[in-house]
Amino acid sequence: MGFYESLLKWKSHIYEDFLINPKVVKYSIISSMITFFSAIIIGYIVAQFDPDGYNIVDNYISDMGSFNHTPLPYFLDYGAMITSILLIPAIFYMEYRLAPNPIEAGEFPRMRYRLSSLGSFSMFTGFFGFFMVGLFSEDRTTSLGLHFIFSYVVFGGVVFSSIFYGLLILFYKTEIPRLLGLYMIIFPFITAILMVMFYTPFYEWVMLFSLLIWVVPVFGKFLKNINTI
DSSP states (O other), rough: OOOOHHHHHHHHHHHIIIIIIIHHHHHHHHHHHHHHHHHHHHHHHHTTTTTTTOOOOOOGGGGGGSSOOOOOOOOOOOHHHHHHHHHHHHHHHHHHHHSSSSOOOTOOOOOHHHHHHHHHHHHHHHHHHHHHHHTTTTTTOOOOOOOHHHHHHHHHHHHHHHHHHHHHHHHSSSOOOOOHHHHHHHHHHHHHHHHTTTOOOHHHHHHHHHHHHHHHHHHHHHHHHHHHH
16 A cells, blocks of 8 residues: 555544544534533623623723733633634534535535535634634733634634625525524624624624624534434
8 A cells, every 4th residue: 555545544543433423513513602601601700809890881802811801811711722623623514514525426416515515624713713812812912913714714714604604504404503604794894894894892783793693503403413423
């Protein structure tokens, strides 16, 4: 067996036995959701002990990662980085479930694979940005404004992922309700426009909630189906 064949076999082994392994994906979804919501909830509670207080009207999400707004900013920073890593198998699994590989002639329209690939790529881009937001927090950002740049990468990536996957769910039969697919196409895009036009803390929080409204149910649906396997 040549080097190229060995590489392909190793790649297939990693993909099938780890990245889309139902048991791995199950722990990926559960652990990432627990980590993310714990970071947000605990970070928000701790931020209340800041002399100026903290609320979604006056404070950006990233403010929970700065000593200027909270006595302990590590919950958001490390929560963002850990969540991004834990979600990797779940993102691969989402692509696999909505458009299984490899492509078999006549099995699915090619556009379904293209939408799935674009959705997966966009989601990876978004959560790469989320990792970098935690790494380059408000206190550790550079003169280039990396924290600000990657905050746009986060929302931009997940919004585009929402659109691509929403189109796939709306036009092709999947285990996800088409009504949720329609939501994924419309509402995150609208909230993204509002956030760009009126970049205030409140609209940033609205943007976050508009994404969680579809991300949590979709991964919850996968988790439910995995438990029945």
